[in-house]
Structure formats: structure tokens, C-alpha cells
Amino acid sequence: MQVTETVNEGLKRELQITVPAGDLDTRLNNRLTDLKDTVRIRGFRPGKVPVAHLKRVYGRSVMAEVVEQTVNETSQQAITDREERPAYQPDIALTEDKDEIEKILKGEADLAYKMSFEILPALAAPDFGKIEVEKEVATVDEAVIDESISRIAEQNKPYAPREEGAKSESGDRLTIDYVGKIDGEPFEGGADQDAQIQLGSGSFIPGFEEQLTGLTAGTETVVKVTFPEQYQAAHLAGKEAEFDVTVKEIAAPGEVTIDDEFAKSLGLESLEKLKEAVREQIAKDYEQQSRTKVKRQLLDALDEACTYELPEKLVDNEFEAIWQQVTQDLERSGRSFEDEKTTEEEARAEYRKIAERRVRLGLLLADIGEKNEIKVTDEELNRALVDRVRQFPGQEQVVWEYYQKNPQATAELRAPIFEEKVVDYILALAKVTEKPVSREELFHDPDDEHDHDHDHDHSHGHDHDHDHGKKSSGAKPD
Template sequence: MNVKVEELSSIKKKLSVEIPAELVKEQIDLAYQQIGKKASLKGFRKGKIPAGLLRRHFAPQMREQVLDQLIKDGYMRAMAENRIQAVGSPEIVDLSTIEEGQAFTFEAHVEVKPEPEAKDYTGLKLEKEKFSFDAKVIDDRLEEMRAARANLEVSSRKVARNGDYAIIDFEGFVADEPIESGKGEEYQLELGSNSFIPGFEEKVVGMKREQTKEFEVTFPEEYGNKDLAGQPALFKVVLKELKEKVIPELDDEFAKEVGLESLAELRTKIEENYREQEEARIEEEVREKLMDALIEKNPLEVPEAMVQRQLEFMLENASNRLRMQGMSLEMLGLDENSFKAQYQESAVKQVQGSLLLEAIARQEKIEAADDEIDGKMEEIAAQVNATVDDVRKQYGSPEARANLVNHLVEEKAIEFLFDKATVKEVKAKKAEKEPTEKKAPAKKKAPAKKTTAAKKTTAKDKE
């Protein structure tokens, strides 16, 4: 077998493979033997069809079978002989026909894992936000906790206002036709929450209990249902009841409801959590800056197969997180394709970063020692409340252990880069206020009776 390897780019190679005629004949004979055992032809018992008739009637099946086998065998052998590490399936760009007595040739493009030589990775200049304690955050979180534990009670007022929970029946129409899934009964809507179509809640504000009202609103251009996007709609609404939040007092009794002894202890706990979260956020941000600086000094192509694999990983993680919150991509106006399009750039950067860290580890001879691997397993066991033996079993396969070792080596490479970098602490930049643009938020579920979809959003689930 003759193989010619041509480098198309740093991440793609072309294989030109020629399989000699004698090997082609062997595969043809083998294919007819296998086909003959199962083939049926009128006038002959299964397995008893003469060779001439078999070749006359079953040549297409033979060619398909031989073609697949020759490409598979030829590709695998070419990759092994030339020590090429592919990261995806080959793309067959050209091939000859299967003919007895003739050699078979094919050309394949294959993506390969790049092995870059990292440079200029020491002395990176980075800015790191200096942690600044903000007491207002603690007060805000206490208020959020109070609001989360508020009870809804029927209001004595007759007129709806912002902040009320309106219990409504509604039905929507576009061009005098009922909107599919545009009807709800006893739907609980928080006025001022912007959880319905823009303008809808404002029309309900001011309505009186038991009042029926008709009004027009327009679906936003970015609405998930393309048939409704940008369309004017008429809604008929009946205000059935008004409820309002009754918020508990902020005192020691409130603290005891959340499992602590006093309000002072609750404040301390919130402060500790706030500090931990902020420090983790700051560390994550400076780590991103480090990787951005590294990639900027070492731009490199990455195989599409590796990017797609990373996107699948990110999609699975995001879907799992949303599922734990009782949500889904669809509730955010996303599907698999739109999610991947949104995070394409992020996935490319993560693959680039991983390849560069691997290169730095190789160049600096950074490795993970056995005691470090054991320590990581103990850390994982503590995090997931499992025994170390259980974690060892989880990482018992060669592939799982290799993934753990790669993760440790990457972390050590990052530590190396930080040790060699110049990190300057700076004050946090104050966020500039931007005009808020109303979007179509996620639909809400009604607490009772028949309720259908009100609205979708295009909110993002950031990694």
C-alpha cells in the first residue's frame, strides 16, 4: 500500500492512499463469499447461487461493501504507519471505482491535533481587581431573603398597581385569529416584573377587580415564535383577584427561620459568603485575562472537531445546570444550534488555551506527581461527600485517570504562568449605567387551572 501525506495546514493533512490490485481482489472475493451466504435469487436455494450469477446480480452490493472496507482499512493503516493523531472523522474528498484487477485509490482530509511551540508566556502583565467590601450588598441580600420568604395574601384594594400579583384570565388574537397557546385562566402575573409581552403589564395596572378590558400590544421582533414576532395582538383580559406580598420583619426570629441563632450571625454568614463569591469571581476574571494574554501572544488554528467537542461539553453542562433549576434551553429562547453559535468563540478560546497550556507543560517539564493525584482525589471526595476509595474507582479507567492528570497539569501550568507574570491590583471599575431595553422575558407558570405559554425570551446562560 502506498501512502502520500501532504500538510494542508497546521491542523489538516491530506492522505493519498493507493491499495494494490491484489488486495482489492481479495476483498472482492471475500465480499462475494459473504453476500452469497445470505443472498436470495429465484430458482436457487440460499447459499447455492452460481458465482457467475452472483457477480452479475449482486455487483452493486459488493462494491458498496468493498469500498467501505478498503477505505476503513487503508485509512487506519495510513494513520498508524505515519503516526498521525486524528481528532475527528476523515473527509473522503476523492476516490476511484472498485474494479477487479485494478488498484483502488482515495484521498482523505483529516484534522489533526496541533502541537504548538508556546512563546512569550513569561512576564505577562495583568490587572487584578482589588476586593472592596460593600455593605450595601449585605443589606440587599437580606432584603432579597425577606422577599423570598414573603407570603402572598389577598389584597383589600380593588385597583391593580405595580408590585401586585394579578390573577387574570386572558386570551390573545392576531388578525382576529386566536393565538395558539395564547390563552390562560387564573394566571398569576406579577405586575412590573416584565415577564409578559412589553406593554401588557402596564395595561393591567389600573384595572379594577372583576373588570374586563381589551387592549393591543405588539410582540417583540426577537420573540421566539417567528409567526408572532413583530405582530400586533389584541388581548382580552379579566382581572379576577389581586394579591400582594407580606414581607416578614428582619429580626432574630427571621434568622432562626433560616437556621441561624440571631440576625447578627446571619449578617456575618452573608458577609462570609459574599467575600468568598467575590474573591472567586475576581480570581476567575484574572485567570481569563491570563489566558487571553497567552492566546494573544500565541495565536493558533484549532481543529473544528475539537471545537465541536468542547461545545458539546459546554452544552451538556449548561443543560444540566438549567435542569437543576427547573429550566431548559427552550425556556430561554435557545436550542442546541443557537447555543453553539452563541458560544462558538468561547469554545475556540478554551481549546486554544488548553493546547497552549499543554505546550507550556511540555516545554517546562511540568508533571503531576502521584501524591498530587492522590491529593486531588481526596479533595474531590470531600467536595462530593464520598469516600476516597469511591473516587479512586471513578478514576480507575486509563481514560478517566488521564483526564484527571491532564487537569492537574493544566492547573500547575497556570500556577507557573501566574508566578512568572506581573499582576497589578486595581480598584474595581464602576459600572456605567446603560439605557435598559425591554426584552421578551421568560414565560411563567400559572398556579392553577388551565395555563398556556405567554412569552419566551432570549436571555443567555453564560458559562
């Protein structure tokens, strides 16, 4: 095998690799020798088929296998000999000349191919002890707990059907059937049966609930509304619509007394136990928000400290993944870049920077984890898999088998766990100062109009409400 370096520019490498025809012939003969004990050819006893005869019968097809195996082995050997770390699987380019290919398969020409790749940059992690981050912490006060319990009580109000002939009022829960029409034609997602709507909740598009006030059970009516100009489905935005509505039941809300009996109805021993559970959950929410903001600061600091060159192909691949999701989101919502107060060119530049940041931080965190022997345990991975499976009730077995059979999918579960462990490692060495703040300050994000993409999951999707009778905010790519 002869290896000639043809490109060495920054992180880019290109090698010309040549394997003599004689070496290929030797590999071919060895392969045919292995085959002679297994093939069955009429006129020959098992194991007695001459290699020369096998070469005449199977030589071309076996040589194709030999060439593939040789490329795999020699390309790996070339990288090992050079002691380089490719940033991705190298691109292999064999000749496309049919005559040349035929000569190689016949053993009449050397095997020559090009291998191109980019190497990982030399990474130098900053001094973690000099990184300073501020951790905002908020206290869970009694007023917040009482407020949360009041919301729980509101959500668990009992409803009882109103007496026959009674008219609907604000706060009542109506059970309705409806069919939405534009210009007399039903539109997709504009119909439902046995839908429940609480008058005054604002859960449906403006004007819808108001026109259902003062009606009796059994009433059939037509609700006329105009979809908001910024409605997520562009083909409905600003359109006038009519909904044929049948009021099937009117139920009035009952009173809820927040006491031990209420707590027991929720499966807890007492009101005090309910308060403890609510306090614990709120504390977890506060801690998660605090962690999120600390992690953002940390990754900002790491990103600012890293100035190394990035493998261009990794950035390209990351950008394409982001861009595909962004354009799909826009298409699904029927919006354009102009609706988002930008242009495609500006959006591309913005998301290119995000892709660069992801690659830069991804490489650094991976390097830190490797050098410090940070591992994701089987227990941690199984826990993540169980959590994932639970997101698909009724399909648990199918989802479980999918992850068991797809290493790439399992790797996607492992990645965020690994990242969090590396972040924990760095935070343990950094200077973390706690800062007492209010709940409002803790959850305030001055950059909430922008996408930082500090985590390396590739999810930009939005959960949109496809029932067009219901109110839904416009789509905006993250």
C-alpha cells in the same frame, strides 16, 4: 501497500494509497477460511465447505467487507509510518467509477484511494512565568449583605387577599386570566390562566400593569397596549394589542421583620446564620467573577502569543457551528443583521475571527494539558454529570442513560473541566497580582457589548420569554 504523497502544502496533506489485488485476494481467502467453520450450506457438513465454493457464493459481499477493513487499516498504517498527527479524521475518497469498483470487488483490479487531511501545527507554548495578569478582588461589606437580605425579605413577603370590594393598589399581587389579541385575533403565547402579577414590578409590557390598578376582584376588563418597537418577537414589535383580562384575586403584601424568626422561616437557625450564608454566597459570586476576568486576561495573552497556522477544516467546522446558532437566534427572535447594526458580511468576518480564536486556544490548551499530563478524573466527570442531570427534574433517568450511551455527549462534559484545570495550571505559574476593587468595578465589563468566546463551549443561545404578555428584551446574537 504503496503510499505516494501528492500534496504537501502547509498543514495540508494528500496521499495516494494503492493495495495490490493480490493482497486483497489473500485477505479475502483468509476471511473466507474463517467463515467456513460458521456458515451452513445445504449439501456440506459444517466446516467442510470448500473456500472456492464460498468465494463463488459470498465472494462479492465478503470482498466489500474486506475492502472497507483494508482501507481502515492501511490508512491508519500510512499515518503511523509517517509519524504525523492529523487534526481530524482523514477524508477518504475511493473511485466512483462503477466498472472500476466492480473489478476491485471481483479481485481483478488494485484498490486505490486518496486520503486527505491536515496535520496539527507545531505548537510552542509561551513562557508562562512571563505572563502577567491582574486579579480584581472585592470585599463583601455589610451594606451589600443587608441589601441582599432585604431583597430576600421582599421576595418572601406574605400576601393576604384583600377584603371584598377593595381596589387594587401598587404593590398588590393579582391573580389573573388573560387572552391577548391583535386585530381581534388571539396570537400565540399571548394567553395565560392564574398568572400572578405584582403591580408596579414592571414585569409585563409597558402600560399593562397600570391599567390593572384600581380594580376589584371579579372585574373583567380590556387592557390596551402597544408592544415595544424593539420587542424580541418581530411579528409583535410595535403592534397594538388588546388583552381580555379577568381579575380573579387581589392580595395585599404583608410586612416582614428581618429577625431570627424570619431566618428560621428560611430554614436557618438565626439571623446571624442567615447573614453568614448570604456572605458566603456573595463571596463565591465575587470569586467567580474575579476568576472569569482573570481567565479572560490569560487567554487574551495566550492568543496574542500564538501565531501558528490553523487547520482550515477545524476553523470551518467551528465557524459553521457558531454561524448556525447565530442565524437560528436571529430567526427565532425575528431580527436581522441590520437590527444588530451590522451586515451579514461583517458578522461573518467577526464570527470567523471568533472561530479562529477558539481553534487556536483549543489546540494550545489541549497540547499544554497533554504535555503536562493533566487529566479529568472519573469523580470530576461524575460530579459534572450529576449536576447536568439535576437540570432536568423528572427526567433524571433518561438524561443519565443518554450520557451513558453517548461518548460524544460525555466528552462535551469533560471538555470544560479539562480547560479549567489547564487554566489553573498556567495561572499557578503566571504572575498574578491582586488589585482591590469595589463591587461595581469587579462586575463592570468594558467589553460587554462584544462576544469574547473565551470558553470553548459552543453555546450562544438565549433564554427568551415566550409569554408575550410579559416584558422581554430583544434578542442579540452573542
